[in-house]
Amino acid sequence: MSQIPSLRALATLEAVVRTGNIVAAADDLCVTPGAISKQIGQLQEAIDAPLFEKGHRLRPTPLARELALAVGAGLQQIRQGWEAASRQGRQRVVTLAANTTLSVHRLMPRLVEAQAAAEGPAIRVSALHTTDDWQGAQFDIGVLRTAWKPEGWQHRAIGVERLTLLASTERARALQLAGPEAIAGEAVIVADTRSGEFEGWVEATGTRRPLVVRAVPHFYLAVQAALAGKGCIVGPPSVLVDLIDQGRLVAPFPHMTSIGATLTAVFDPDRCKAAFVDKLLAALFQDF
Structure with a gap:
């Protein structure tokens, strides 16, 4: 033949x-x-x-x-x-995994425009808790606050969280009028999943430790408590961007900051083209 x-x-x-x-x-x-x-x-x-x-x-x-x-x-x-x-x-759907607070308050509100900018497949956000089994979770792109990276995956640096005191509008206005000294008489809600961040902020800013510090398991619970006027939180405005833009959370002393976690995006190169991921991240984190 x-x-x-x-x-x-x-x-x-x-x-x-x-x-x-x-x-x-x-x-x-x-x-x-x-x-x-x-x-x-x-x-x-x-x-x-x-x-x-x-x-x-x-x-x-x-x-x-x-x-x-x-x-x-x-x-x-x-x-x-x-x-x-x-x-x-x-028609394939790409799964983007991130911590719950980041997913709800930054990624989801920007997802429609980001997907159009990336010009790729449909994107689904998977909100995971810090305590979840990330290594066993199924996703194509992940935004991590840890040093762990899946073997063989590519990664992109996103940026470093800047932490500051945040409170509801009314509570923040009262603090601004009273001055930073009033923080000592405040109630602050801290999350177990962000261990050490509150203490690091107190040390970095030279703030007197508040008399009342309440612990909750997850950061999104602390955020909801702050929105309900139950106390202040120390967190990254760049993550809670929708609440900041809406004026529901306010930084009474925005100059009082400390360094938080470093965010890194990881992705499976066999499932996602690098150009698509870069466009997607640029749309989601351009002002991070």
């Missing part, structure tokens, strides 16, 4: 027979007429039989017509298969 010639050569014959014109075939395949003639010559040599009648350069022989018909049918099947596969690729 002779070796099958290249798909390019077969597609060239199909285009010439279908259009009946070398120039038209060249335009159809986005090549030069010279390339068309070369491919036809090589194909005719490989098949060892005339493809066009003598004296009529572009009148195909019955053999050429039969072959072109078979190639055309094959190309149509390939085209249909590719279009079906492409549709499945566009």
Whole structure:
């Protein structure tokens, strides 16, 4: 059995027979007429039989017509298969995992515009707790506050959280009027999942430790308590950006800050193109 010639050569014959014109075939395949003639010559040599009648350069022989018909049918099947596969690729959903507070207050409000900017597949946000099994979770892109990175995955630096005191509008206004000394008489709610951040802020700012410090298991619970006027929190405005923009949480002393966690994005290069991830992260974290 002779070796099958290249798909390019077969597609060239199909285009010439279908259009009946070398120039038209060249335009159809986005090549030069010279390339068309070369491919036809090589194909005719490989098949060892005339493809066009003598004296009529572009009148195909019955053999050429039969072959072109078979190639055309094959190309149509390939085209249909590719279009079906492409549709499945566009319909695929990419899972973006992040901590609950970051997911709810920064990622989800920006997701529609970010997805349009990234020009890729649909994106689903998976909100995980810090205490969840991240290594066992299924996701394609993750925003991490830890040094752990899945083996073989690529990573992108996002930035460092800047922490400050945050409170409801009324509570923040009262603190601003009283001055930083009033923090000592405040109630502060801290999250077990952000261990050490409150103490680090107190030390970095030289603030007198408040008399009342209440602990809750998760940061999003602390945020809800602060919104309800139950106390202040120390947290990153860049994460709670929707609440800051809405004026529901206010930093009474925005100059009093400390350094928090470093955020890093990781992604599976077999599931996500780097260009797509970079566009997505730029849209989600451009003002972080």
